[in-house]
Amino acid sequence: MTRRGLFRAGAAVGAxxxxxxxxxxxxxxxxSETKSPTVVNDKSADYVIDPxxxxxxxxSVDTSLKASKEYTLATGNVLHPGEGTWLPVTTAGxxxxxxxxGSALSIKTGELAEVVSATHTSNDSNMVIYDVRCSDSVYAxxxxxxxxxxxxxxxxxxxxxxxxxxxxxxxxxNKNYDPPLFAVTGERVIWLVMPSxxxxxxxxxxxxYVWSLGDSKARAAVESPGRFATEPxxxxxxxxxxxxxxxxxxxxxxxxxxxxxxxxxxxxxxLVLPSTVKPMxxxxxxxxxxxSIEASYDSGGLLAxxxxxxxxxxxxxxxxxxxxxxxxxxxxxTYVVKSRSSYxxxxxxxxxxxxxxxxxxxxxxxxxxxxxxxxxDFVTFSTIKDQDTGLPKSVSVRVFSL
Numbered sequence: 001m002t003r004r005g006l007f008r009a010g011a012a013v014g015a016x017x018x019x020x021x022x023x024x025x026x027x028x029x030x031x032s033e034t035k036s037p038t039v040v041n042d043k044s045a046d047y048v049i050d051p052x053x054x055x056x057x058x059x060s061v062d063t064s065l066k067a068s069k070e071y072t073l074a075t076g077n078v079l080h081p082g083e084g085t086w087l088p089v090t091t092a093g094x095x096x097x098x099x100x101x102g103s104a105l106s107i108k109t110g111e112l113a114e115v116v117s118a119t120h121t122s123n124d125s126n127m128v129i130y131d132v133r134c135s136d137s138v139y140a141x142x143x144x145x146x147x148x149x150x151x152x153x154x155x156x157x158x159x160x161x162x163x164x165x166x167x168x169x170x171x172x173x174n175k176n177y178d179p180p181l182f183a184v185t186g187e188r189v190i191w192l193v194m195p196s197x198x199x200x201x202x203x204x205x206x207x208x209y210v211w212s213l214g215d216s217k218a219r220a221a222v223e224s225p226g227r228f229a230t231e232p233x234x235x236x237x238x239x240x241x242x243x244x245x246x247x248x249x250x251x252x253x254x255x256x257x258x259x260x261x262x263x264x265x266x267x268x269x270x271l272v273l274p275s276t277v278k279p280m281x282x283x284x285x286x287x288x289x290x291x292s293i294e295a296s297y298d299s300g301g302l303l304a305x306x307x308x309x310x311x312x313x314x315x316x317x318x319x320x321x322x323x324x325x326x327x328x329x330x331x332x333x334t335y336v337v338k339s340r341s342s343y344x345x346x347x348x349x350x351x352x353x354x355x356x357x358x359x360x361x362x363x364x365x366x367x368x369x370x371x372x373x374x375x376x377d378f379v380t381f382s383t384i385k386d387q388d389t390g391l392p393k394s395v396s397v398r399v400f401s402l
Contacts, residue, residue, distance in 0.1 A: 034245040034254060037272045039301045044315035048346055048353055051307075051321035056353075063345055063354035065378075069399040071110035075392045079105065079370035079381040081327070083185055083234060084136035086113075086161065087370055087379065090129070097125075102132040102141045104161055107379055107399050113161030119143050120154050120167055127152075133184045138213050139163050140170070140189045142179055149175035153182065155189050157213055170211050170218060176201040181231035183239065185260055187213040190239055194227045208232065208241055210263045221264035222256075229253045233283040233327060235373025237261060238268055240284050251276050255291055257284040269312060274300030281327040283373040288312050290335060290373075292324030308337050310348065318348050329371040329378055331402045336378050338369055343380075359396050361385050370397075378402055 048058045076092025089103040089112065102116030115134075121127045121143050130144040130151065139158035144151045153170040156163040170189060171180065176199035182191035189211045195201040206227050211218040224243030233240045238257045241264075245254035255271045258264040271289050273279060277300050282291035290310045297304035302317065308324050311317035318335075326338040333349040336356070341363050343356040358367040359382045367382030378400045386393040 035270050035272050037246075037252060037274050038303060038314060039274050040303065040315055040317075041301050044317055045302050045319040046316045046348075048318065048320045048344070049322075058346065059350075059352040061352050061354050063356050065345060065354070065356055065400045065402075067398040068377075068401045069107065069110070071105070071397040073105070073112055073381075073395040073397060075383060075395055077103070077105075077112070077381075077395045079368075079379065079397065080131075080133060081183075081233075081370055081372040082134055083373075083375075084134075086134055086136055086158070088132040088134040088139070088184075090132055098129065100129045102129050102139070104134055104139070104158075105397065106161065107377060107397075110397075111161060115139055115158070115161065115163055116141055121145075121152050130179055131182070133182055133189075134158055135184045135186055137187045138184050138189060140182060140184050140191075142182070144179055151177075151179045153180050153189075153191060155184075155211070155213070168211075171209070175199060181228075183232045183234045185234035185239065188260060188263075190221075190232045190234070190260075190264070192228050192232060192241075197227075206243070208243075208264065212263075219263050222258070226251075229278045230281050233281070233372050234260065235283050235285060238284045239264060240282050240289070242279055242282055245272055253278055255279060255282045255289050257289070271312060274304050276300075277304045280324055281372075283327055285310070285328070285330050285335070285374050286332075290328035290330065292328070294324055310335055310346075318346065320344060320346070326369050327372040329369060329373060329375050331374055331376065334402055336369065336371075336402075341367075343369070356400075358382060359384060359398065361387065362396070364390075365392060376402060 078090045080088045086104040089105050091101040091103040093099050104113050104115050119127045126145050126147045127143050130142045132141040140155040142153045152172050156167045157165045178194050178196050180191040194206040195204045206224040208222040209218045210221045225247040226244035229242035240257050242253050246252040253273050257268040280292040280294040292308045296306045307321040309317045322339050329336050335346045337344045341358050346353045362382035365383035370379040381397045383392050384396050
């Protein structure tokens, strides 16, 4: 259980759902007018490395990033992106019951706090903690029944490594709907309810819901006539979603940023990708979208080619033509892009880049970022193997100040 998705892949073979909303939706916002697809050629690309010659077009320099903090955790801890002092963590249980615990890591002190030690769902011994997210104010977690694939989403007030007050049931569903992709920002939880591709509700729309701490109801904020392409990502007061758009004209995904403060009722910006092009991840950093395309398509121009992109409108787009592995993080013109065994640290203002190496002896098990979007501290975690046995030994967490 050292890779980010290992438990997820093993537990959710058929994914879950069918809306039994314990917290009902209360009105759905109308999306702003959808923009036309952005189809541009490579003249709109500001390549970091020329994909044809493999020569650097930005200046290659030694990295100036040094870990300001480094912590060692037990194997079986998997970090997830968060926006505050505390990052959400799924922790392997010491036995099959519980299989997974919900935890949180303070990136200031290295304290790993056990937050949810057992499932909240009553009378179901097959239910396990499936995924967790948090801010410094709210902790949210999903639970999954391994046999029936029904799921529940819960949240509670959170502070100093512990939840308090009543646990709120945000949603319940059965196997016709996938376990929720969700994010937490401030006192809000944002999640997607999407029909499973193998269930009986495949023709249903997907809905993004928003709930604030203390509310009795959630708000149905954004509807997608089909599945969203990516999970919701929060960054600097915005949340980025990728709903299906222009459904009457074909398959189009709109990378769309919304303001969190007005519960996603209005768009901040939108970038519609070429026909059939599906993004791997997307987030808004400053005035630009930072997104990745994990495959190359037969048509669609620049943005239909595998790689990572930073830009908006019709470009130019800072382009790294490397296979993407994770969502992008950054701040003030500096972007950190995950590659297979390292990170590209790209300074778009000074047109230079450096490579941040992964932790030694971690490549076999992988190193991943626990940061996305605009961040002051870029956090990575990796499972380190023992030098003598080659077996997993510990989880190393590194914090870099941007």
